[in-house]
Amino acid sequence: MNIVVCVKQVPDTATERKLRSDDKTLDRDAADGVVNELDEYAVEEALRLKEAHGGEVTVLTMGPDKASDTIRKALAMGADKAVHLVDDALHGSDALGTSHALAQTLKKIGFDLVVLGSESTDARTGVLAAMLAERLNVPQLTFANKVEVNGSAIAIQRVTDYGYDKVEASLPAVVSVVEKINEPRYPSFKGIMAAKKKPVEKLGVADAEIDAAQVGLASSWSEVTDFAAAPPRAAGTIVKDEGDGGAKAADFLASKKFI
Amino acid sequence: MSEVLVLVEHVEGQVKKVTLELLTLARKLGAPSAVWAGPGYSAEAKAKLAEYGAEKIYVADSADIADYVVAPKAELLAQLVSTASPAAVLVAATAEAKEIAGRLAIKIDSGVLTDAVGIGEDLVADQSIFGGGVNVRSRVTKGTPIIAVRPNATPVEAAAGAGAEEQVSVAVSDTAKTAKVVDRVKEEKGARPELTEAAIVVSGGRGVGSAENFSIIEKLADSLGAAVGASRAATDAGWYPHQFQVGQTGKTVSPQLYIAAGISGAIQHRAGMQTAKTIVAINKDPEAPIFELADYGVVGDLNQVVPQLTDEIAKRK
Numbered sequence: 001m002n003i004v005v006c007v008k009q010v011p012d013t014a015t016e017r018k019l020r021s022d023d024k025t026l027d028r029d030a031a032d033g034v035v036n037e038l039d040e041y042a043v044e045e046a047l048r049l050k051e052a053h054g055g056e057v058t059v060l061t062m063g064p065d066k067a068s069d070t071i072r073k074a075l076a077m078g079a080d081k082a083v084h085l086v087d088d089a090l091h092g093s094d095a096l097g098t099s100h101a102l103a104q105t106l107k108k109i110g111f112d113l114v115v116l117g118s119e120s121t122d123a124r125t126g127v128l129a130a131m132l133a134e135r136l137n138v139p140q141l142t143f144a145n146k147v148e149v150n151g152s153a154i155a156i157q158r159v160t161d162y163g164y165d166k167v168e169a170s171l172p173a174v175v176s177v178v179e180k181i182n183e184p185r186y187p188s189f190k191g192i193m194a195a196k197k198k199p200v201e202k203l204g205v206a207d208a209e210i211d212a213a214q215v216g217l218a219s220s221w222s223e224v225t226d227f228a229a230a231p232p233r234a235a236g237t238i239v240k241d242e243g244d245g246g247a248k249a250a251d252f253l254a255s256k257k258f259i
Numbered sequence: 260m261s262e263v264l265v266l267v268e269h270v271e272g273q274v275k276k277v278t279l280e281l282l283t284l285a286r287k288l289g290a291p292s293a294v295w296a297g298p299g300y301s302a303e304a305k306a307k308l309a310e311y312g313a314e315k316i317y318v319a320d321s322a323d324i325a326d327y328v329v330a331p332k333a334e335l336l337a338q339l340v341s342t343a344s345p346a347a348v349l350v351a352a353t354a355e356a357k358e359i360a361g362r363l364a365i366k367i368d369s370g371v372l373t374d375a376v377g378i379g380e381d382l383v384a385d386q387s388i389f390g391g392g393v394n395v396r397s398r399v400t401k402g403t404p405i406i407a408v409r410p411n412a413t414p415v416e417a418a419a420g421a422g423a424e425e426q427v428s429v430a431v432s433d434t435a436k437t438a439k440v441v442d443r444v445k446e447e448k449g450a451r452p453e454l455t456e457a458a459i460v461v462s463g464g465r466g467v468g469s470a471e472n473f474s475i476i477e478k479l480a481d482s483l484g485a486a487v488g489a490s491r492a493a494t495d496a497g498w499y500p501h502q503f504q505v506g507q508t509g510k511t512v513s514p515q516l517y518i519a520a521g522i523s524g525a526i527q528h529r530a531g532m533q534t535a536k537t538i539v540a541i542n543k544d545p546e547a548p549i550f551e552l553a554d555y556g557v558v559g560d561l562n563q564v565v566p567q568l569t570d571e572i573a574k575r576k
Contacts, residue, residue, distance in 0.1 A: 013507060013526050017389040037508055095371065096364055118354075121507055121530075124388070125373045126354060127361030130329055134362040139438035140328050143354055158328065159502065161353070161453055162270070163446035167328055169438045179508045180494075180501045221370030221402065225383060227395040236538075238550055241559025246567025249539060250575065252555040256537055258459065258483065258516050259572050 001055035001149070001171075004106060005046040005079065006116040006128075008036040009063045009070035013121050023217055024224040025092045026122055028064060035070045038117025040077075040184040041177045045147060046115045047078045048182065053149055056080045058109065062090060062101055068200070075195035076187030083109055087204040092217025095123070099131035101215050105208040106136060111172055113154070118143050118176040129176035139169035142176040261346035262315065263289040264339055266332070266359065267308065268351050272299035274307045276456055277351040280413040282311040282420075287380055289346040290314045291420060294339060296332045297325035309422025311415070319427040323436070329355060330435035333362035338429060340367050340403055347382055352407040353455065360405045369402025376412040376513070376534060390507065390526050391533025409534075410456050411513045446502075454486045454503060459516045460535070462488035462505055463498075464528070466521020466542060466561050470498040475565045476520060482572040488512065488532075490522045506531035520561045524549025541565060 011017045011031030018027040035043075046057045059074040059082040061067050071082045085105050093101060106114060114136075119126040133140035141147075144156035145164065152171045157164040159178055187195070205212055213219055239248055253259045263285040268275040278293070285291035293313040295304070300320045308316050317339055324331045336348060336359065348363065350356040352374045364371040375384035382404050386395045399405070454460065461483065463476035473493075480487045489499035491506050505512055507530035517535035522528055524540070524547055532538070533552065540553035541561050550556045557564050 013390065013530070017392065019393060019395070095361065099361075099365070119508075122389075124511075125361070125371075126357050127364075127371065127373065130358035130361045131365055133438075134330070134333070134365045137434055140330060140358070140362075141438055142328070142358060157444075158440075160355075160443075161455070163444045165328075165440045166442040166444065167438050168441050173438075179504075220400070221364065221368075222372055222397055222399045224395055224397045227393055230387065230392055230394050233538075233552055233554070236550070236552075236554040236556055238545070238553065238556040238558060240545075241557050241564050243563075244567075245541070245557040245559045245564040246569075247571050249541070249555060249557050249564065249568045250571035252539065253516070253572070254575060256516070258537075259575050 001049065001053050002110060002112045003046045003050060003055060004058045004060050004109065004111040004114050005042050005074065006060050006102060006114065007039045007043065007070055007074050008120050009033040009061065009067040010036045010120055010122040017122070019224070019227050023092060024227060025217060028066070033066055033069060035073050036117055036120045038119055038177065038179060041179060041181050042115045042117045043074050043077050043079060044182045044184040045177050049113070049147065049149060058083060060102065060105060061085065062098065071200055072195050073187065075198045076191045077185055078191060081198055082200040084200055084202045085208060086202055089205045089212055089216050092220060093215045094220040094222055095125050095127050095131060096221045097215040097219060099128055099135055101208070101210045103132055103135035104210045105203060108208050113171060114174045116176050118178050129174055133174040136174065139173040141167055141169055141173050144175055144177050145181050147175055261289040262292040262343045264336065264343065264345045264348045265291055265293050266336065266350040266356060267293050267295045268353065268356065269295070269299055269304065272301050272304060274304050276415065277410040279311045279415045280410065281349045281351065281408055282308065282313055283416050284378055284408060284413050285349055286312045286418060288378065288382065292317060292343065292345065294336065295320060296335055298322060305422055305424060309420050310417050312418045312420040313422050314420045316422055316424050317427045318424060319429050321429070323431045324429065326440055327431070327436045328438040328440060329358045329362060331429070331431040332359045333366060334431060334435050335427065335429045336363045337366040339427065345403060347404045347406060350407050352409045357407045360407050364405050367402055369405055370399030371405040372397055372399060373407045375406050375408045378406060378408065387534050390530030409511070409513050411458065411515070451480065452484070452486045454488055454510050455512055457486035458514055459483045459485035460488050460505070460512050460514045461485045461518045461520070462490060462522060463493055463520050464490035464522030465492035467493060467498060473499050475562065479518065479565050479569045482569045490528050519549050520565055522549055523547045524552060
């Protein structure tokens with residue numbers, strides 16, 4: 001099975017994240033780049049599917065040069081090779097542009113199964129997997145907390161507000177995974193060393209037959225008109241419990257008409 | 260006045276509160292047209308939608324619409340956009356509705372904004388990003404704006420609309436029928452409100468200490484008619500089911516009142532609750548970052564404070 005796992009580099013949420021004042025896009029230099037957390041679950045799931053069914057796992061990352069750190073991490077976990085979609089023309093692409101670029105690349109490199117995290121911690125739109133399914137015209141198997149492949153049949157449990165849906169489809173397909181689907185492995189020393197020798201193919205917009213008019217900031221379907229740091233919340237009242245903390249909290253709730 | 264399509268969120272035939280919020284918002288932007296997708300439509304649902312301003316109600320209640328993941332609903336909306344030429348399409352910022360919005364955006368070549376917490380008359384949306392650290396205003400620049408709005412972000416106001424019903428027949432394409440829902444499994448969650456919709460959320464974290472002890476969080480929640488949430492530390496420890504996790508990799512909630520008990524307030528958690536209107540924190544560590552967000556904080560042992568609070572609420576009812 002030819003599995004492609006889409007991995008995004010995002011700013012570390014433990015550092016202060018910013019937008020750039022010039023073009024109002026994410027400031028990727030202001031914070032350390034890390035693997036989007038939910039994508040680690042995607043890499044793990046891809047590796048487990050490969051271990052169970054054979055085949056190959058290819059990492060696909062769209063991002064600037066520094067995203068190669070993220071690719072190395074996924075390779076060190078055990079993926080076989082990588083494609084790095086890197087081109088200045090892609091800078092500032094919104095979800096529509098990004099999904100076009102990734103879909104074109106996926107068509108070019110081929111796949112039986114695309115796996116990705118259900119959401120990124122930076123943009124948090126949660127729409128990319130659905131958009132890929134739409135653009136690639138393949139089944140959308142998203143928000144999975146369980147994936148089972150049997151020949152060309154694939155079934156998932158799709159997490160819902162009330163529990164989950166059992167969903168069935170045939171390969172090729174797009175799967176997005178939620179946290180708790182598995183426990184991502186840590187790269188071993190051997191894995192880290194091996195990753196250095198694994199092939200990483202760099203593709204630009206023209207190589208992947210991406211329509212330049214559909215990607216980049218200028219072609220986005222939406223724009224940030226302005227932004228500002230959220231005003232700090234007004235300092236609250238903090239009391240020490242001296243046997244009456246619960247009663248005092250109740251007084252506060254009553255003053256706000258919650259009780 | 261142009262129509263504004265509002266995709267109705269419903270469960271077991273009941274219209275969810277977020278839809279009433281969307282209808283309230285839509286009235287500022289044009290003439291609200293509710294779109295009912297899937298089975299369960301009733302006179303009761305119709306009355307509710309009209310009460311909150313739906314001038315039209317498009318009903319596509321065939322089973323096909325709901326039996327396949329997301330794609331048929333996107334086809335339905337695309338069809339309505341082409342016939343009704345609405346000023347905008349509003350959906351709730353739930354996992355599924357955002358996916359519908361995403362697929363619709365491609366079908367109608369239009370921009371999509373997710374997790375709006377407000378929309379101006381000029382269709383500029385307010386968003387809160389980076390775990391609540393930055394406020395952004397953004398707008399769609401191509402096509403028909405599609406905006407996913409966070410539940411609880413809009414105060415609901417009734418204002419009667421005509422509620423003119425229009426049956427819509429959609430021939431769901433074969434390509435939209437490739438991911439089939441073969442079973443819906445309901446997990447027991449009792450009578451509590453749904454986490455993302457609840458006006459009040461009570462969450463427990465590492466400080467709760469055990470699965471058994473989550474009962475004190477549940478009792479407090481029940482005394483307030485609230486939903487129960489949990490921090491990642493608590494769900495990772497297996498003390499509370501993962502689907503109740505509030506935070507960056509879990510649910511984002513924006514309730515009127517959020518009570519955090521035994522939660523330190525790391526960014527992982529803050530990203531999921533920072534836009535709550537009022538925050539109350541109970542934690543034994545006076546240095547816990549959750550107190551920086553709290554409107555009211557109690558430094559103390561939650562095993563003492565939470566039951567006392569629950570008792571006090573019962574007394575004052």
